[in-house]
Amino acid sequence: MTDNGTQLSCQQLVELVTDYLEGELDPAREGALDAHLELCDGCEAYVEQMRQTVIALRSLGDGEEISAQTRQAVLDAFVKARPAG
Amino acid sequence: MPQPADEAALLAALRSGDRDAFEKLVDDLSPGLLRVAMQHTPSRAVAEEVVQDTWIAVINGIDRFEGRSSLRTWIYRILLNIARTRGKRERRTLPFSYFRRRAEEGGDEAAVEPERFQGRGGEQPGGWARPPIEWAAPEDRLATAEARQVMLEAIAALPPRQREVITMRDLQGLTAEEARNALDVSETNQRVLLHRARSKVREALERYYDEEALV
Numbered sequence: 001m002t003d004n005g006t007q008l009s010c011q012q013l014v015e016l017v018t019d020y021l022e023g024e025l026d027p028a029r030e031g032a033l034d035a036h037l038e039l040c041d042g043c044e045a046y047v048e049q050m051r052q053t054v055i056a057l058r059s060l061g062d063g064e065e066i067s068a069q070t071r072q073a074v075l076d077a078f079v080k081a082r083p084a085g
Numbered sequence: 086m087p088q089p090a091d092e093a094a095l096l097a098a099l100r101s102g103d104r105d106a107f108e109k110l111v112d113d114l115s116p117g118l119l120r121v122a123m124q125h126t127p128s129r130a131v132a133e134e135v136v137q138d139t140w141i142a143v144i145n146g147i148d149r150f151e152g153r154s155s156l157r158t159w160i161y162r163i164l165l166n167i168a169r170t171r172g173k174r175e176r177r178t179l180p181f182s183y184f185r186r187r188a189e190e191g192g193d194e195a196a197v198e199p200e201r202f203q204g205r206g207g208e209q210p211g212g213w214a215r216p217p218i219e220w221a222a223p224e225d226r227l228a229t230a231e232a233r234q235v236m237l238e239a240i241a242a243l244p245p246r247q248r249e250v251i252t253m254r255d256l257q258g259l260t261a262e263e264a265r266n267a268l269d270v271s272e273t274n275q276r277v278l279l280h281r282a283r284s285k286v287r288e289a290l291e292r293y294y295d296e297e298a299l300v
Contacts, residue, residue, distance in 0.1 A: 009211025011202040015195075018280035022261065042216025046197075049217055053287040056227035057255035060236055066115045070133045074111055074140040075104070081144045082102035 008036050013043050017050050092156055099147050111140060114157065117257035118164050124248055125165075125172035135171055139164040154266045157259065161267035165249075196284035220294055232293060239289035243282055250275060251282035 008016075013036055019025045020033055037044050098106035115136055122132035122139075142163050150159055201215045226232060240248055246268070253264040265275040 009202075009209075010213045010216075011197070011199070011211040014197045014284075015280070017196070018276055018283060022276065022279075024276065040213075042213040045217045045219045049220060049287050049291065050283060052220060052223040052227060053283055053290060054255055056223070056232065056236060056290070057251065057283075057286065058258065059228060060233055060256055064116045064120050066119050066133055066136055070137050071111060071115070074137055075108055077141055078107045078144050079102075079104055082100075 008032050010036075010040060010043050010046075013040075014046060017047055020047070021050065021054070092152075096147070096150070096152070096156065107144075114160060115140075117253075117259075118160070120256060121161070121164060121249065121252055122168045124245070124252065125168035127172075131171060132168075135164065135168045138167050142167070155263055158263045158266045161253070161259070161263070165267060194281055196280065197288070217291060218294075220290075226294075227290065232290065235289050235293045236286055239286045240282075243285060246270070247278045247282040247285075250278040251286070254279055255283070 013033060016025060016029065016033060020030065025033065037047060095106060095110070099110070118136045118139060119132055122135040123129060126132045126135060139160065143160055146163070150156070154162075201213065203209055203212050203214045207214065220226070240251060243251065249268055250264055250270075253259040253267065254261065259267070261272070261275055261279075265272055268275070270278065
């Protein structure tokens with residue numbers, strides 16, 4: 001893909017991918033990006049990799065727990081500071 | 086900011102001393118808080134203390150919370166304040182400089198190394214010289230312990246602001262607005278930081294795939 005006038009080059013496209021995935025591109029740019037993706041396997045693979053990266057990052061966020069001791073200390077502090085009723 | 090009805094109900098429950106509501110909030114948010122705290126502190130033990138101090142501050146401050154941001158944003162802000170103060174105390178801080186800040190925000194970094202694109206003399210200037218190759222079975226291969234390690238290392242190597250944004254947005258699922266309010270950065274800046282961070286993690290995963298392909 002070349003960079004002539006309104007068309008996006010691949011090098012320009014990769015800088016717009018987060019805005020694109022976040023739905024923050026203006027309609028004209030989003031249209032240009034979609035048009036580019038139709039024709040460019042490299043950029044299609046790139047955008048897909050960014051999508052996969054975000055999905056993988058989400059699963060990375062699971063499973064880090066505070067200790068039972070810390071949890072209990074916090075709950076006790078709540079009950080002490082705010083007796084119910 | 087208008088509060089959603091369930092947030093107003095949660096606040097009322099917390100203020101009236103509803104232990105179950107507080108317990109649920111602690112269980113929902115603590116993993117994310119711990120992760121952010123660990124990025125600012127030298128050890129897990131200190132990070133736990135930071136989370137504990139955060140919840141104590143929440144308990145003591147809940148009556149003063151005005152609802153101008155979401156409850157979650159407010160709690161993250163408290164955590165960041167405590168974590169940064171603790172982190173500073175426990176390790177030597179580097180002097181602030183404009184250039185360091187710029188580098189952290191990544192305003193002039195490229196998402197992909199320029200060498201991977203064709204130069205001006207190329208057939209298609211700005212087009213791929215070395216295009217990315219579709220990842221095979223990403224659902225399986227990105228879930229392996231090895232791939233997780235690759236991502237964790239890539240995140241650990243990020244400048245602090247980028248690391249905070251990607252942790253909040255992608256690992257913990259905060260909205261763009263919650264993250265930018267918690268970190269006190271502009272909407273544009275939040276997206277730039279997220280873009281740089283995600284680009285680097287993608288690059289690390291691409292290297293991981295490439296190395297595996299050689300085996």
